[in-house]
Amino acid sequence: MSDIRTQSLQKPVTVAEYLFRRLHQIGIRSVHGLPGDFNLVALDYVPKAGLKWVGSVNELNAAYAADGYARAKGISALVTTFGVGELSAINGVAGAYSEHVPIVHIVGCPSTISQRNGMLLHHTLGNGDFHVFANMSENISCDVAKLVKPSEIAYQIDHAIRECWIRSRPVYIWLPTDMVEKKIEGARLDTEIDLSEPENDPDREDYVVDVVLRYLHGAKNPVVLVDACAIRHRVTEEVKRFIEKTKLPVFVTPMGKGAFDETSEHYGGVYAGTGSLPEVAKRVEGSDLVLSIGAIKSDFNTAGFSYHTSQLNTIDLHSDHCTVRYSEYPGVAMRGVLRKVTERIDMSKLSITPSPPVENAVAENRDDSQAITQAWFWPRVGEYFQEGDVVVTETGTANFGIWESRFPKDVMGVTQVLWGSIGWSVGAAQGAALAVKDLEQDRRTILFVGDGSFQLTCQEVSTMLKHNLRVTIFLIYNEGYTIERYIHGMDADYNDVTRWNYTDIPAVFGAKEGQSQKFVIKTKDELERLLKDKDFNEYKGLQFVELWMPKDDAPRALKLTAEISARTNSRIEDEQ
Incomplete structure (x- = not known):
């Protein structure tokens, strides 16, 4: 048979x-x-x-x-x-x-x-x-x-x-x-597999589009907020075309960072509730209509559920449904809605207010000491980034610090804000760099990871070397789990990690002569010289930078979010 x-x-x-x-x-x-x-x-x-x-x-x-x-x-x-x-x-x-x-x-x-x-x-x-x-x-x-x-x-x-x-x-x-x-x-x-998305029912889609347009045309100061699922479900081109036509101010969430061109005059920064910069929070929360695209409203993505926006003033577009104020439209996906809204919007009825300016605030955050502070570091690496970079950030100081970096054009942000598995970024950086190589693109993959996170998954440096990947690792050496310190146990020994000889890692994992470079950076001046160095910027192999930062320092947004998380974790049933 x-x-x-x-x-x-x-x-x-x-x-x-x-x-x-x-x-x-x-x-x-x-x-x-x-x-x-x-x-x-x-x-x-x-x-x-x-x-x-x-x-x-x-x-x-x-x-x-x-x-x-x-x-x-x-x-x-x-x-x-x-x-x-x-x-x-x-x-x-x-x-x-x-x-x-x-x-x-x-x-x-x-x-x-x-x-x-x-x-x-x-x-x-x-x-x-x-x-x-x-x-x-x-x-x-x-x-x-x-x-x-x-x-x-x-x-x-x-x-x-x-x-x-x-x-x-x-x-x-x-x-x-x-x-x-x-x-x-x-x-x-x-016959290749049909990967085209199912189209929305035309009548239901048109109804949602009409409702969205009615609110957009009636708003006095609408804004656009782009989140992770706009990236994951591949609607960033639709977002781009919508903004190009409407010229509305656009903001991103932490998980949505990189979803929109941050060099655009319409880009206004990262919105994460109380974790936002004051001018960003004022602009988004003062809006009478937020067009939210692909939202994932998790605790770290919203700085502890600290959004100060009303659902009455919100339109949420998702991959499998849309919600306009309190009315939900299941089965109506955002791609078709975005395309038709872009086609049909009446610009004469649209009220547009400018976005707040976004720059890498380096000078404003430089103090008199040589210690590399979180407040100064993240805007400074924003100036180091180049067009097309792939920037991978670990859950912790890097995830929160990168909010303060303004990306050049076509920078891809890779971060795991919702799941937040410690050590994820090292493997993710290897995978992202390999994808870049498979695409035959000349792009840098830049990883920011804390010493505690790195110790969980450091072996993936071996795979980076095995495949001759172009990765620059900034290892933030601050003696342990900073985000946990700020949530609970600032001086507890369970938040400490053993000191490693970090820059020896490439050699331990078999780096050949000329395949890697290593640096230990302890001061602002040392970092300035490194970030301006032509060879460092153009190097095609693995670079390992051990970056010394104060143990008790953390990005502004991390401190705020950790405080909220600590309060949430300590609630008892009677308080809920």
Whole structure:
């Protein structure tokens, strides 16, 4: 029967070949992950599909790297083995789900025969349940495809990849060892997967557009607020065209940083409630209409839920619904609405007030000491950035400090504000830099990470060196977990970390002669010289900068948010 089914195929291909060729067709060029005995045969097909095997030092780092790759490239792939491998990666995949990042997670698992027989295999819980780990991942995946019926596998793979792209969230593909080389219909590969988004119902879309236009035309000082899902769901071009036509003032949230050209005269800065600069807060909160695009109103993204805007004065556009004031319109996605609003808006009815000016406030924040303060550092690196840079910031001082940096044109901001997994940024920087290399772009990837965060995932420096990636790491040496200090335990030893010889890390991980540079920077003058150095700015390899900053210093916004978080954490039931 198996031979008869195979003979009926027009273009028989193995399941692994089909899967990896599909990944190549959608733009993936590098596959992250680790080998394990349940995925080894499948990995033989990675190079055959024109893909590069990245290899990472552990599955968690691989998941973080796949996250960064997807943010820079659009989508990514991660391969782990059953049980021990996938569970090591699950935190990174959960973060991608939380933050709307599309990762195709492929898990090599025991054969269907082993599963039917309930064999007591390694990497299992020993209870005969082979589905327990897939069930865990079901809650952090927008589709789960268990490839066990050859006649359905091609459709399952195509459907999972489409869901991953359209919904911008991870999918889970379960690949048993005895399915890897099963033959399925390869003729489908001649037609690429349709990744176009479903169009809104025209009548419902037009109704929402009319409502939005009515409020926009009636507002006295409307503003636009762009958030993370505008990036994740790929509507930044629609936002750009809307602003080009309307010339409305536009602000971004911390998670939305990089979503709009910060050199534009219409750009007004980062809005995060009480964490905003006073002129930004005044402008946004004084508006009688906020057009919010792709909002994720989490605690750190709003500086502790400190928005002072009214829902009565807000229009929220999302990837799967729109909300105008208190009226919700499910199933009406923001792309179509934005396009039609841009086409139909009557400029003669639109009231426009200018954005507050945004500059890197370097001189204003320079004090008389040589200590590198957070207040001075972030505006200063804003001047160091170049057009097209990829800027990766770790949860903590970097995530909050980068608000004070004005980006040049086409800078990509990569940050994990909602999930906030400590150490994420090191893997994400590797993934983002690899995506840049796969795109054949000459862009710098610049990572800002604290010493405490770096110690969790420092091994990914090894992968950066392995693939000759262009990454500059600014390691903020301030003796521990600063954000935790400000939430609770300023002098507690659990917020301290062991002092490492950080600049020796590249050598420990195998850096060859001329493959890396290292610097220890302790003063403002030293940093000024480094940031102006031509070789430092143009270097194509790995650069490691150990940057000394005061232990008890933190960005302005972090202090405010940490104070709110501390109060929230300490509430008891009677106070709620």
